[in-house]
Amino acid sequence: MNAIDVPAARERIRKCVHCGFCTATCPTYVVTGDELDSPRGRIWLMKDMLANPDQPPSPRAVHHIDRCLSCLSCTTTCPSGVDYMHLVDAARAHIAATHRRPWPDRLLRALLPRLLTSRALFRLALRLGRLARPFAACLPARLQAMLAQVPAVVPAPGLAERRQAVAVAQPASVPQRRVILHLGCVQPVLRPAIDDAALRLLARHGVAVAITRQSACCGALDHHLGHEAAARAHAAANIAAWETEADAEAIIITASGCGTVIKDYPALFGDDPAMAARARAVAAKAVDISEYLARLPPLPSVRRPGTPLAWHSACSLQHGQQVKTTPQALLAAAGFAVRLPAEAHLCCGSAGSYAILQPEMSATLKARKQAALAGALAGTGATLVASSNIGCIGHLASDQLHIVHMVELLDWASGGPAPPGISLPDC
Ligand code: SF4
Ligand code: SF4
Known part of the structure; x- marks a missing residue:
């Protein structure tokens, strides 16, 4: 073997x-x-x-x-x-x-990581996907599953991505702390509002944020397809980029799917002691943004909405990183009435490229999770769901459920704008 x-x-x-x-x-x-x-x-x-x-x-x-x-x-x-x-x-x-797979499968598995890990290619693919959507019913199930992930609007690059392109760091006025924010590949394209909210939130906490130019995909997509050499190449590029910011006390990750893999970087280099040591140093600083925010004194809430929301705990957060209650506690402290769905431990079926490669199983789990989340909100009239992983957020969104990242809500509660597409009481 x-x-x-x-x-x-x-x-x-x-x-x-x-x-x-x-x-x-x-x-x-x-x-x-x-x-x-x-x-x-x-x-x-x-x-x-x-x-x-x-x-x-x-x-x-x-x-x-x-x-x-x-x-x-x-x-x-x-x-x-x-x-x-x-x-x-x-x-x-x-x-x-x-194992030699049938050629359409091989082609899809070769193309997916290339498409999804380049922001420029992914943006182009989303725009083409918008054009192809009316013909989705005529396409194979896997292509239909891909088109189902295409958002109604392809957002322009957000502040965090634009900042990465032009400068390494933008310190807050009187920074007390300094961190690196990992942007990744898919999230800045699908929902740039998440990292922009994280930047505002961290600035309010007096944290200076570095966004390193050379870091990009964490390698999770390739890793879960068994493409170990490509996953290691992504990891090595990120490690080298983050080492340039040696005084950063943490590497903040806003997509929990990325966080699980980054925290496990040392395992990717099990046969390379020098790289494994560098990976350990990086992994020791890697935190989900909820873990980092929980270390800081709470911000005064300028809004006390009491808005009910359901919390969807991404598997990568609750099982991969064993972060189980921190995000809910932060949301509750910011004034949200947090409800938990039944079967909270079960996966929603997103799981990186799984929704495309296993569309039937993914759709079954998605419907089950959407019903559980709607059940958690039953009787409140609310449709708001918070999560921590871009894959789940795009996968679970529907006309009945509005899914946002928890940092978008914490940003709003402490004075930021409402998340795009969401109406919140301005009190
Ligand atoms: S059967 Fe499952 S739960 Fe029991 S020891 Fe094996 S892996 Fe663990
Ligand atoms: S799908 Fe089942 S076997 Fe696979 S990681 Fe999840 S619980 Fe474990």
């Missing part, structure tokens, strides 16, 4: 005691009831791979591992501490290296 550290994988698998607790919280098992769509079943398939490490995986193993969302709900549940994340990462890398 050329892409897997076999002894390490065997050791991880050995920790599984087959208790099956994880099956109840695995979204794909909850939907299909098929043991091979559960973490325990997938671990069994991976064990089978280890038995023949020089052979390509069976089509059955590829099918069920492809259906895994990497949501890591199983990791939260597992009483034995099975490191499922690194197991499935290695399995995906092995599949990518040894």
